[in-house]
Amino acid sequence: MIEFVLDGRSRVATYMQLVVQVKQALRVGLLCPGDQLPKVREVAQELAINPNTVLKAYRELVLEGLAEGKPGVGTFVTGSLAGPSLGSQAQLRDELVAWLERADAAGMSADDIAALIETTIRGTRVPHELG
Numbered sequence: 001m002i003e004f005v006l007d008g009r010s011r012v013a014t015y016m017q018l019v020v021q022v023k024q025a026l027r028v029g030l031l032c033p034g035d036q037l038p039k040v041r042e043v044a045q046e047l048a049i050n051p052n053t054v055l056k057a058y059r060e061l062v063l064e065g066l067a068e069g070k071p072g073v074g075t076f077v078t079g080s081l082a083g084p085s086l087g088s089q090a091q092l093r094d095e096l097v098a099w100l101e102r103a104d105a106a107g108m109s110a111d112d113i114a115a116l117i118e119t120t121i122r123g124t125r126v127p128h129e130l131g
Helices: 014-027 040-047 051-063 084-105 110-124
Strands: 067-070 074-077
Touching: 014 051, 040 051, 051 067, 051 074, 084 110
Parallel strands: none
Antiparallel strands: 067 074
16 A cells, blocks of 8 residues: 655645655556555544645546545545556666665765756656656
C-alpha cells in the first residue's frame, strides 16, 4: 500500500502532492487497478492534515478516471499509468539506487541530486517525451 509523504517546502498544494504520489505509484506499478487507497481518516491522522484535503485528492483521482469511491468501503484504483517500460523498471531502479549511493558518497545533497537530474532531463530529452 502507498505511504504518503508531504514536502512542507513544496509550492505544490498538499492535495496535489497526494495526487502526484498516487500517479507516480501507478506509473511504476506500486499501485494497480483493484488496489485500495489508504482510508481518508488514516492519511489525515498520519500526515496531520485536514481530512477534506485527502478527500479533495481522492476526488481529483476519481475525476481523472484513476480511482473510484465506494461509500462505506473506501477508494479503489481503477486505472493505470504503467507503460510498456514497466518490465524494465526493476533493473533500472536497482541501477538508480546504486547511482544515488555513489552521489551520496560524493557528498551530494538531495537538492544537488534533484538539480542534476532535472537539468540532465531538460538537456537530453525532447519536451513532448516527458508527458
